Amino acid sequence: MISFSKPAKYIFIGKITLRSQLAYVVDFVIRSLFLLLILYIFMQLWQTTFAGEGTTAINGYTFKQMMWYLVFTESMVLATPSLCTRIEEEVKSGDVAFKLIRPVSFLAFHYVEYMSEVAIRFVINLLLGSTIAFLMVGSLPVGAGLAWLPLMAFGGFTVNFMLGMLVALSAFWVEETRGLEFVYNKILFTVGGMLMPLELFPDKLQQIGHWLPFQTIVYFPARTAVGMHHGEIAGMLAVQWLWAALIGLVVWFAYRKGVRKLNVNGG
């Protein structure tokens, strides 16, 4: 078993990933134009909805808060790289053999790589999204909620990595995993609260959503950043990291079981 000792090597993996991501910043900015398109569409949708309702707030969210909520959720989701594509390619090409014999933990290596990649992409998306939101609806009041965003987003991305890795590890058993990832992403879009806050869901679905880990990924950070329910921040962080630990444990067991089953051809 590979130990997690000498954290310096993981710091170096993170640094290398950051540097390689910085080399493709322009390419990523161009690809992020989709974020502007989707924000424009949602602005039109919620503008029409607020006008139709004739109120200044829907379930506690003002129009401005709703738009900024979407900036945070969309920026997070669009910053996430596809773990399934990566692991599936490693298994199919046989490259996974080289990853497994390295003196680094397979899971920790992917976690550090994922988080470094996400960090750059999230910042770029946030800059782009904030610019368009600022131009369209004005600035978000800088409050205590916004200060919690980095920590909440860190936890959200960690839970997302754990769930994504759980899906990706199925590549050790089946060949095609991208379909499963596709379905997982769609769950995140809806039950996870990417498209609209959980408060707007029908009661039953809202209750179900609160018992699932998906709410911790984008809903918790975005809701906190737009200044909703400040009193619940400590509770949300606890729930977030509890899910991260629980799913992390399942990922660890799945990896140990899967790696024994894995047959590598080529490489």
Added chain:
Amino acid sequence: MSMADNNRYTVGISEHDQPGKLRRLIRFTTASWRLNLAGAMEFRLSFLLTVGTMMVNNIVWIIFWDMYFQRFSVLNGWTMQDVMMMWAAAAGGFGIMSIFFGNATRLASLIVTGQLDVYLAQPKPVLLNVLISRMSVSAIGDLLFAIFIFLAFGNVTLLGTIKFTAALLLSALIFIFFCVITGCLSFWLGNTEGLSFQLYNALLTFATYPTGIFKGFGRLVLFTVIPAGFISSMPVSLIREIDLNFLFGAVGMASALCVGGILIFYKGLRRYTSGNMIGLRR
């Protein structure tokens, strides 16, 4: 080679006793589709998973809209039924394009990488040959989803079926030839893979949101530069009740894109510079 051999070869490539040009084209097109499907069905489990996944993807969007309409009953005159039919028209049109004319979205890449060479060497209409040579398996899920939505929630009468079929065909034509035109930009501007993809993605995204939410300049764009408005308006302006102005506009836009796409492709083809890639089509 003997005279007898010569005669045999001459008969083989002669058009004598062969079906007419149109029938030969239809035979060629259907044979291409049949082979594409056979290739996709080679890996049954993967095929079913891909198709199923795409249906799940579309169903999730219907769930989102269902949640929305449970909270807000009407959206600027649009109901849940209209949104479902909008998704059926958009997914169905996209499905027809990607199943039967699957290379429409890859045209820019084919031009830039010199992969048109292989089609130029074959005695078939180049654009048709290029478009039908690929089939997207996942898009079968889109078309099945559209048919399922219509059968479950649409007006399944003779008139309703005719209107829905017309909506699908118009939507498919707009998708195909908009993608052809954006892909052809590569003939003049070099590598436009990114730009062509962004434009196609914009059409696809705008086509799946109710036209009723867009106003002013945004609405103008949706009925001109990115003609997604003609697809997303189908439920209220064609399927629910026929708005003749809209119908003429949609037919006009589809025809203009169709004629424009073919002309632009063949004009651009004159500027096409071949690559040195050696390819083989089986």
